[in-house]
Amino acid sequence: MDDSVDRRTFLAAAALGSAGVVAGVSLLGPSAPRAAASAAQPATGRGRQLPSAAPNFGLAKFLDPLRIPAVIQAHSRRNSGELTITMTTARTRLHSQLPETTLWTYEGRFPGPTIEVRSHRRLRVAWANELRGTVPLVAVRAPYAQPTPANRPGYRAADGSLPAGVELIDGVADLPPWNVVHLHGALTDGGNDGWAHNGISPGRTQLTEYPNRQAATALWYHDHAMAVTRFNVHSGLAGLYLIRDEEEDRLRLPRGDHEIPLILADRNLDTDPATGALTGRLLFKFQYLPASGTTAPVTGPFTLVNGVIWPHLDVDARWYRFRVLNMANGRFFRLDLVDEAGTVHNDAVRIAGTDAGLLPAPAAVPVGGLTLTPAERVDLLIDFSRFPGQRLRLVNTGASIEPDIMEFRVESRRRADSFVPPARLSTSYVRVAVPADHDEVFVATTPPGVAGRPHPEMWELKEITEPGELPMHFPEEGVLQVTDPATGRVRTFRTVARLFDDTTTVFVDRGRWVVWNLIQLGGAPHPMHIHMARFQLLSRHKFGDLTAFDVAAGGTTRPLPAPGDGPAIEKHEEGWKDTFNLWAGEWIRVAGRFEDATGQFMYHCHILDHEDEGMMRPFVVHPPEVSRFHLHPGGSGHHPGGSGHGGH
Known part of the structure; x- marks a missing residue:
């Protein structure tokens, strides 16, 4: 059975508080998250009720005011x-x-x-x-054990010793x-x-x-x-x-005191072994399964906004603009606006922009909440005029420890506010139509355990086009066969790089459009960030069956079947972005034009544990006039048409 963590499994299990899914990594095996998912089908629309809060570990929630960065x-x-x-x-x-x-x-x-x-x-x-x-x-390593989550505060026993594992x-x-x-x-x-x-x-x-x-x-x-x-x-x-x-100026969006950054993060804290009191010292605690050594990205039980744990913000009864950033190392946030009874009021929220700019028009929050993965940004408009005298909470229904993020305290008196979200935001926005003359890059992410290696990996792929280059037997480590959803043709790829310091294989001519094909072969989701350009999501497909990928061997035993259509691209996902979440079993295509800067850049998973553990690779952008003189790894001049070595 496939042990991948797809978007519904990950978010539903986390909303239940299941510690079996920690920051998107299945730690309890394939069956537990699936059961959690089936038990937590989210209600739709306004009126959805959220689960009750979890322990606060001794800190009063919403005690401190939100700090606004200088x-x-x-x-x-x-x-x-x-x-x-x-x-x-x-x-x-x-x-x-x-x-x-x-x-x-x-x-x-x-x-x-x-x-x-x-x-x-x-x-x-x-x-x-x-x-x-x-x-x-x-920084410590701690074994994952039910019923106590390993990302509770502290790590030592009462006598100051280290517990087993x-x-x-x-x-x-x-x-x-x-x-x-x-x-x-x-x-x-x-x-x-x-x-x-x-x-x-x-x-x-x-x-x-x-x-x-x-x-x-x-x-x-x-x-x-x-x-x-x-x-x-x-x-x-x-x-x-x-x-x-x-x-942006012409739109007259809320400004000054009514435009506020919300920089979201999570942290863990050390405790005094004698008293159990929180010391304030940052604790970086890896969770792992003793049987396999499989680790989860580091997360913590305390949610911070602008550097304050569970703050509150006094707001006028009017529209506000919030510039939201997920700054967490590995935490996924699924955002909902709720009242004191736990009723969801996402209909008071509009999405005005994403990572790389304004949307063409305000978008509604998706049913079930707005997922924000590490490094993603979102530009939110919230109408507090509907809630005079009330207290609302921004919550993370994707949290396995504590859903609360912060509290909004709305003033009792109503204010005159002429602002209405404009029907049209960015008049310069255009939906990408990729020219036929473009380059293609193929990258696959793998689950932990490939060929005995403990961490997920990121493989750059080169298509094998000559019959004589095909392996004699399958599976072969680093060789993947996939069925193209557009043509139904089986395509064979060989891994040409997987570590950061392996040979650079992706070269792009300045001014070229490039489509990046990102293929997820199981395990944790990965927010993929590509430096230096802005991109749009073109398509999302979903493999129904990943069993053709042999994790132990590190290759496919037979061609992966053609993936079907994945979840529909939401309106806010059509905007310009630089970070795209790659859920388990998905093949997404994102397009960008490298029209301005040149040099050597990076792309990587923005779960920082994954990035530091090897899921990062370089690529080069240079003038097309120079590229013909560049000796690529094959030994001859670089192809003047573009990447060539990334799956062209």
Whole structure:
């Protein structure tokens, strides 16, 4: 039986509070999540009731006000398009009932200040590393065991000893500051993108230039250092970056105090072994199954918004605009707006934009909630005029520990508010029509256990077109046969790279359209982020049967059958994006044009544990006039038409 975790299984089991699905990874085997899914068919529409809250581990919910990150106007008279942002070690309270937490921060704040720029106006940033000490968290491995979830706070026994199966992760406590900043979603040259190997130590500065030649949107900056991104971001190194333009200005969307960032994250905290009290120290706890060693991405029981655990926000009875970012290492959020009785009011919410810009028109929240995977952004409009004097909650119905995120406290008096969501948002938006002359890249993700390797992997594929190149026997490690849903033709692919430092195989000519074919062969879902361009989702297909992929052998025993149509593409999914979630058994196609910047870039799963464990690869964009002289891995000049080596 296939043990993949599809979207319905993952979200339904999590909504029930089933600890058998942790951040999208099946830890209890194939049967438990399926049972949970069948037991939790979500009700539709307004009036859906949500499950009751889970333990709060001693912290009062909604006690503290939401903190609003400071805003830096990059093109003000004071800054004139040049900034110095300093990374510093700071101490702050994540909750007023906690001791201070030591963090690595930008400008002493968690999250960092919101940088605001104008479209098509260049910004130069000097990212100065003045961090000190070693990484401010404790990292452990803990066995998953029912009925106590392994991502509860703390990890030691009452006498201070380590329980059976719990161990400190060797080397993490010694990690020094070594950092490189990536502006996620920026269209900038490779030298400014935050190449993972280009980390800098304290006393050094990373110099970057961002052209900002893109439409109004919410980007975010975060650490991207090779192999330690998960620890550095978890320690606090992230912040929002807003691009403004005239198209957005003309819409007169809520601004000022009525436009608020909501940066979502989750964290775990250490406890005092003698008293059990929370110490405030960040705890990075891997969960694993002792029998197989299979691990789940790190998640935590405490949900933070703008660096505050379970905050509240006093709001006027009028429309607001919220710039929402999922900054979590591995947590998926399924967002619902509910009242004190638990009744869902998503009909008061409109989706105005996604990762890379405004939608053509406001979109409704999908039935069952809005799923936001790590690194995704969403631009929400919420009408609080319908709820004077009420308290509403933003909740995560995909949470296995605690659904509550934050509380909105609506004022009692009604206000005059002339704002009405416009019927048309982005007049510059066009739905992509990919030209016939384009390139194709094929990438497959695999579940843990392939050929005995413990982590999921990401394979770059090259199509085998000559009969003499076909394997003599199947399965062969790294060789996949799939049936193309468009033509019904069986296509054979060989894996040409799977580790970050393997030979670069994907080369793109500047100005070319490229369709990325992302194929998920089972296991956890993967939010896939491709640097340097904006993309649209073209199609989603779903394999009904993945048993042809032999996990132990690492190849297909027979061609995977043609996938059928997957879940329909929602209206908000038609927008420009840079991160796409790849659910189990899906084949999605996303298209983007590499029309501006050049250089070497990365693409990867944005579950940071997966990224650091190997699910990241490079690609190159260069001028077409140069590509004919470039010697590719085969030894001859690069094909002038495009990628060639990514499955062209």
